[in-house]
Amino acid sequence: MSAQRLARCRAVLNRRQPDLSVILDHVHKPHNLSAIIRTCDAVGAYGVHAVQKGRSVSVHQHYAAGAGEWVDLTAYADIEAAIAAQQAQGVAVYAAHLSSSAVDFRAVDYIRPCSILLGAELWGVSEAAAAAVDQHIIIPMAGFVESLNVSVAAAVILFEAQRQRSAAGLYDAPRISAQDYERILFEWLHP
Amino acid sequence: MSAQRLARCRAVLNRRQPDLSVILDHVHKPHNLSAIIRTCDAVGAYGVHAVQKGRSVSVHQHYAAGAGEWVDLTAYADIEAAIAAQQAQGVAVYAAHLSSSAVDFRAVDYIRPCSILLGAELWGVSEAAAAAVDQHIIIPMAGFVESLNVSVAAAVILFEAQRQRSAAGLYDAPRISAQDYERILFEWLHP
Ligand SMILES: C[S@@+](CC[C@H](N)C(=O)[O-])C[C@H]1O[C@@H](n2cnc3c(N)ncnc32)[C@H](O)[C@@H]1O
Ligand SMILES: C[S@@+](CC[C@H](N)C(=O)[O-])C[C@H]1O[C@@H](n2cnc3c(N)ncnc32)[C@H](O)[C@@H]1O
Numbered sequence: 564m565s566a567q568r569l570a571r572c573r574a575v576l577n578r579r580q581p582d583l584s585v586i587l588d589h590v591h592k593p594h595n596l597s598a599i600i601r602t603c604d605a606v607g608a609y610g611v612h613a614v615q616k617g618r619s620v621s622v623h624q625h626y627a628a629g630a631g632e633w634v635d636l637t638a639y640a641d642i643e644a645a646i647a648a649q650q651a652q653g654v655a656v657y658a659a660h661l662s663s664s665a666v667d668f669r670a671v672d673y674i675r676p677c678s679i680l681l682g683a684e685l686w687g688v689s690e691a692a693a694a695a696v697d698q699h700i701i702i703p704m705a706g707f708v709e710s711l712n713v714s715v716a717a718a719v720i721l722f723e724a725q726r727q728r729s730a731a732g733l734y735d736a737p738r739i740s741a742q743d744y745e746r747i748l749f750e751w752l753h754p
Numbered sequence: 755m756s757a758q759r760l761a762r763c764r765a766v767l768n769r770r771q772p773d774l775s776v777i778l779d780h781v782h783k784p785h786n787l788s789a790i791i792r793t794c795d796a797v798g799a800y801g802v803h804a805v806q807k808g809r810s811v812s813v814h815q816h817y818a819a820g821a822g823e824w825v826d827l828t829a830y831a832d833i834e835a836a837i838a839a840q841q842a843q844g845v846a847v848y849a850a851h852l853s854s855s856a857v858d859f860r861a862v863d864y865i866r867p868c869s870i871l872l873g874a875e876l877w878g879v880s881e882a883a884a885a886a887v888d889q890h891i892i893i894p895m896a897g898f899v900e901s902l903n904v905s906v907a908a909a910v911i912l913f914e915a916q917r918q919r920s921a922a923g924l925y926d927a928p929r930i931s932a933q934d935y936e937r938i939l940f941e942w943l944h945p
Contacts, residue, residue, distance in 0.1 A: 571898075578896040594785055598906055604897030633898045669917070702913070705769040705925060706795030707762075707824045715789055715909040718902070722893070722910045726860070734896060 572751045575607075575633070576744060577737045582676035583724055584610035586649065586656065588642050588692045589683040590713055591615055598714035599681070603634045606725040607734065611636045612645045612678070632754060646695045649678045656680055658696040659716050660688040661709065665699035673724035674731050681717050763942045766798075766824070767935060768928045773867035774915055775801035777840065777847065779833050779883045780874040781904055782806055789905035790872070794825045797916040798925065802827045803836045803869070823945060837886045840869045847871055849887040850907050851879040852900065856890035864915035865922050872908050 585603060590596060590613070603611055611634050639645035646656050657671055658680040671677075680696055682688035687710070693699065702711060702719050711719070728734060737744065776794060781787060781804070794802055802825050830836035837847050848862055849871040862868075871887055873879035878901070884890065893902060893910050902910070919925065928935065 575897055594903075598903040601899050601903060602906055604899045605893075605895045605902055607896040702796075703916070703920075704796045705766070705798040705916075707766055708792050708795045711796055711909070712785075712789040712792060712905065714903065714906060715793055718906040719909050719913045722913075725894070725896075729894075 569752065572748055576739060576748060576751075578607045578734045579609050579739055579747075580607045580728065580733060581609055581739050581743065582654065583608045583673070583721075583728070584612060584649070584654075584678045585717060585721070586642075586645050586678050586680040586692075587611065587613040587615075588658075588680055588689055589614055589616060589686070590681055592684055595684065595712070595714045599717045600634050600636070602714070602718045602721050606721045608721060608724075609635055609739075610678075612639060612649070613637070614639045614642045614645055633751070642689055642692045643695055646680070646692060650695075650697070652676070654678050655698065656696040657698045657700050657720075658682070658688050658692060659702070659720055660693055660696075660699040661701055662693060662699045665701035668700040668702050668720050669723055671698060671700055673727045674733065677724070679717065679720050679724070681713050684713055760943065763939055767930060767939060767942075769798045769925045770800045770930055770938075771798045771919065771924060772800055772930050772934065773845065774799045774864070774912075774919070775803060775840070775845070775869045776908060776912070777833075777836050777869050777871040777883075778802065778804040778806075779849075779871055779880055780805055780807060780877070781872055783875055786875065786903070786905045790908045791825055791827070793905070793909045793912055797912045799912060799915075800826055800930075801869075803830060803840070804828070805830045805833045805836055824942070833880055833883045834886055837871070837883060841886075841888070843867070845869050846889065847887040848889045848891050848911075849873070849879050849883060850893070850911055851884055851887075851890040852892055853884060853890045856892035859891040859893050859911050860914055862889060862891055864918045865924065868915070870908065870911050870915070872904050875904055 649656050654676040656678045840847050845867040847869045893907055
């Protein structure tokens, strides 16, 4: 292990946001999954909670540009369990969902512990998820098309979270507990 | 032609931004091209200027969710011509490019006529393009991975443009010249 690699890992860990994550409600196309994981790495979102039907979560390492190694991917059997696990820890779950009760995505608070839920490519957010989350959020659309690509929607919201958190100083000092910090550092250095 | 369809076309045209466009410097994967076109439709960016090697621009209509019909796609033989065509009209070209002279993407003005240039999936922005544009802009990265997926980068920047333009009232009244307005309306109604 080189000193340079250790310094790089520390620099990234110092900016990781343990209380910012995404929940994927049956998002299944590998290029979308991978682009989302890559964006999570870029904004320091550490956790990706994914539910997929009948198979394990597969990530296309090429599209993810290797980011799959650097975010913590957890598979859940159903979406209710994934949402409940976050809410039990006091995390607000915001579903990117084009419903009539949705508010503008820039109007919500991403500084508090939160998780962004994204729906499947074709079907969007499931009814079970829409009912269980804390808030629906929407990205305004000024054209003919009703929705964005899911990895695009994820990025637009995650970079709004990055903007709010950056302004609040949340990237300026380590936010991970000392215990988790050492554990993750060890895992990154000994893959 | 139904009255409803006419009203819908007018509502979209009223928000189209004739002075916001993208230039694609050999972006070639159909799912990326299509996601970018879909995002252009969503923020009202009307023009997509694309350069691709040795073949015409192909768009995957499924991924684009039909947006290909609603944005104006122009193919150029080389990137210098695409950039020069914009600059000749007083449009500032901002290249999303991870160079040492790049400024934060939120620090530039998207209210003025501008075009966002994006680089190829593997090679990024070409040297010719990097030299010809008015400014390099960068999306901050807090992780291990050095770049975002190109359609993700396009969306993060275009929605910052949308935010600035929305705050400046540029979506509140038609911005297209009366002549272009009637021409585009005619084309949309008689595809
Ligand atoms: C392609 S969309 C699904 C479209 C689906 N037909 C629907 O009506 O929900 C996939 C996911 O991207 C996210 N998404 C796309 N566009 C969005 C927007 N404008 N606002 C909020 N979320 C969006 C949502 O999470 C959505 O479930
Ligand atoms: C996958 S990247 C190309 C990476 C290439 N290896 C390079 O070094 O430029 C494709 C395009 O997405 C855009 N892009 C990706 N991440 C970006 C970022 N963080 N800031 C600005 N543009 C970015 C740029 O236009 C880039 O040319």
